Amino acid sequence: METMEKRKFKYVVLLISLLIFMFFVFAFCIGFGSVKIDLKEVVHIIFNKGAFDPTNRDIVMDIRLPRALATLIGGAALALSGLLLQIFFKNPIVEPYVLGISSGATLFVALIMIGGITLGFESHSPYILVLGAFLGALLVMMLVVAFAMKVRDIVTLLVIGIMVGYICSAVTNMLVAFADHERLYGFVMWTKGSFSGFTWNNIKVLMSVGIPMIIGSFFVVKPLNAFLMGEEYAKSMGVDIKKFRLIIILIASILTAVVTAFTGPIAFIGLAVPHISRLIFRTSDNRILIPGTVIMGAIVTSFCDLISRTIFAPIELPISSITSFIGAPIVIYLILKRRASL
Template sequence: MNFIQKSKFRTKVTFILLTITIIVAFLFCIALGSVKIGLKEVIDILFEGVNGNSVNSTIIWDIRFPRAVASVIGGCALACAGLLLQIFFKNPIVEPYVLGVSSGATLCVALIMLGGFSLGFTSMSAFSMFIAAFCGALIVMVIVIIFASKVKNVVTLLVIGLMTGYICSGVTKILTIFADKEKIKGFAIWTMGSFGGFTWDQVKVLCIIGLPTLFLSLFLVKPLNAFLLGEEYARSMGVNIKFFRIAIVFIASLLAAVVTAFAGPIGFIGLAGPQISRLLFKTADNKILVPGTIFLGGIISCLCDLICRTVLAPMELPISSITAFIGAPIVIILILRRKTSL
């Protein structure tokens, strides 16, 4: 067996293991919590359907199942968005949270949650939350791209993204001053980041927007590989650079927004997923990295969500506090590795 055959075999085995891992993690997310339910009973209830009358059946179908679905799809979306942005900006440190994209989405959601009545919104649907988050993410993304075209230094770009995020956060805090106390409480809980409390309506929007967008990102693997070798090479291979840029910005903003709208700002999954994928597969080929990153994002998010609600059960930790322990060291290591070029 030559090197290429060994590499293909290793990749296939890795994907099989990732598939098994994400299924097991999903089942554990349903089984474990303040009320522990055996895996056998979980599987029986899942096959039984929503017609079960037991307390455990209600816990699974009304609380844990939508949460588990949201954490897997949300993690997949954030990791994929992170990979696309890293390729787009040609550095491995960027992701929606670091660039301030999540902060932009948070600001527009705050406008709806805190000032919705003043703006004429008498009710707040799941879809309106998504639209608000998408508009905020897209605006910040465009601002960062404008600066990125003029600034090549990685640290400077990160600082611009962080400052943009701070500005959005500052405006958000100003909005809280004029909001009702009950709205502030709900918004404060939302900003901590959590997949808890997901309703089936929100899961539907997440699936309707997130899954097709993830599938669409798989069609970008060839132009992404060409783009890695430079714009001129990509153009010579028939890639429409202008359309390609718009597609990446649109898809990355869409993926970040649909998660932020319902789960709040969640950092570092978009950074950890692509980096672990590169280490695991030992390749720069996006035909492997894109699906691999999607799988790993779902696994990381699912496991972090599980840790959040089991470590101090029945109390629950914000998921961003757990993802920070994974993502922050990765950022530090990557910056130290690139110190000669900064």
């Protein structure tokens, strides 16, 4: 039998290996593209030391580095949000996209970009988009949770979440029908899902909101592990269930909103990556799953973004089309595996 110490050591080694791998993926995403830049030159540019081409510096510092950082943080946030919701609803096929949270965020962003709602601000700054996306995601999530307290059947709850998403999409489509061409074009490009066009100001918002939420999730590891054993067990361990639910809702909604506000809806990262982490680590212990999912979300999203912008360059594919190729087979596999186990 494998001892607990050996198992923990194995998990730590695996996490460190994934971190190192993530670093190389990060460097590769910066150097690879229509203009290939040597890794050594990339390092010189980032640390502003050594010889480098000024044009390559502009490409790295103004375009690729912000985008690479955005894929790492955004992917980690979406994957973690999916993991938290799967634990919360005790269902392996739950994610923000399925439950309509992304649709709620999309609706409120549409109200801002198409409807001209400024939420009291003078201009459409990135902060307004984040606030609007957060409000939309939070309202839908609270609505789903309200139904969850009355409906015990998880399939019924998922159907309700999907229907709420359809309602949000219907209202969004109505706004699109009455929108002028200029505003409509910007919104349509946003809905396709992309990490292109990230600026350092966007990165500051993403990091200032996303990173604290990711760090905050590590402080709810023990309640999450207790919750896996059921609400009654969690209560016996001293977990305040109402407070716990609110914290999970807030973290998941904020993580979804801050990414969706800048990239548009990105499917399957929140659904597939937690399962990839479970397959790799072979554990349900959130002390391992949370950091593992964060790292895997960053890696998978970076790879998908790299593929989306290079496979048919100079044409860039919507990133959701790439993530779906990864996520859909995993969902099919899980469904077949569950049917086989019955």
